[in-house]
Amino acid sequence: MNLLLIGSGGREHALAWKLSASPLCDRLFIAPGNPGTAACGENVALDVADHAAVVTFCRDRAIDLVVVGPEAPLVAGLVDDLAEAGIKAFGPRKAAAQLEGSKAFTKELCREFGIPTAAFARFTDEAAARAHVREAGAPIVVKADGLAAGKGVVVAETVREAEEAIAMMFGGGLGAAGTEVVIEECLVGEEASFFAIADGKTAIPLASAQDHKRVFDGDRGPNTGGMGAYSPAPVMTPALEREVMERIILPTVAGLAARGTPYVGVLYAGLMITAQGPKLIEYNARFGDPECQVLMPRMKSDLVPVMLAACDGMLSDVDVRWWDDAALTVVMATKGYPGAVEKGSVIRGIAEAEALDDVIVFHAGTKDDGGRIVANGGRVLNITATGRTVKEAQTRAYEAVARIDWPEGFCRSDIGWRAVAREEKA
Secondary structure (H helix, E strand, C coil): CEEEEEECCHHHHHHHHHHHCCCCCCEEEEEECCCCHHHCCEECCCCCCCHHHHHHHHHHCCCCEEEECCHHHHHCCHHHHHHHCCCCEECCCHHHHHHHHCHHHHHHHHHHHCCCECCEEEECCHHHHHHHHHHHCCCEEEEECCCCCCCCEEEECCHHHHHHHHHHHHCCCCHHHHCCEEEEECCCCEEEEEEEEEECCCEEEEEEEEECCEEECCCEEEECCCCEEEECCCCCCHHHHHHHHHHHHHHHHHHHHHCCCCCEEEEEEEEEEECCEEEEEEEECCCCCCCHHHHHHHECCCHHHHHHHHHCCCHHHCCCCECCCEEEEEEEEECCCCCCCCCCCEEECHHHHHCCCCEEEEECCEEEECCEEEECCCEEEEEEEEECCHHHHHHHHHHHHCCCECCCEECCCCCCHHHHHHHHHC
16 A cells, blocks of 8 residues: 655654554555654655645556645644545544544534533633633633644633633634634643544544643643653543543544534544543544654554554454553653753654663654755654563653663653553552
């Protein structure tokens, strides 16, 4: 089979690494890809926002399956346009991708189909939003309705923080994403990420993970796109996973099918495990980043047949197998992230890091500059390791981090701390 993978980040490098290992994969193209994906297939300079160009490429190269990595092309309807051209694509169509594209859409779906989530209110007027926050008090969560590259959620500890977030969003700080805001109660508990794959009619579970959103050690500082992750998440027991499937994932798939907008692709549920049970914080319509970087090394099954079964509505015949080992990834970012960063600093030592057993370095924001690897964004490398325990994976990952020579970069030193503490207590 000829495969086309859409995207350029760490998630896509992890997917390219997994897809290229499939016996079904004859050729893998990545658009636009990065220096890491170039080792897994052929990077192509394709404007993925130009859907007609993507369709033409697929026809010219006899592409059998398109895998869409990031959320923006899904929300923009790339899968719809590929389907109309008779090209098989893994990922939800535009209508179903609103699960990620619109926070309000997802909250209303939860309300309609009885899916447990935080109490919420929607606002298109800044004054009304401010009044609601003053009445409700803090802590409280303010979310931009649309896509905001991981920067559209503010967990406000004070009313003032909430009002500042509201002013920023309505003031255009997040562009069109902030023209409507959703304000939610602040759930208390432990966060976890749970992944499933849906085929429009049903869904099967994949695996769990936990990520670290805050930029600094001890979960301090501003939220980011994710500074590291590990899998599995110890809080997600088999009984809890069954409850999430029965109360959250399957009702979502059934609800969307009942509305006439069936969901095909990865369902990434951001959860809060509360005293009342699991509640949905938000959905993403694709693999997480950096969660994908710890899921792919743990997946024993071939990913390509699973994706094909989802596209063909045949997931009930699929059984996805996983290695028992844990995986952990440490994100190395350019100093200044999540604020403004300077591009172009040289990174050395990647080969030395990957020389360690059970270590993979996934490229996220890198560029090949005449044979040198340079930083080309905020989150730049994902140093990933596996081990019998999270602690073992953590030790290996940080041993690999120590081999990376990049003075302009930084990372957290405590990725996996919660799971390691659990293991040490057990």
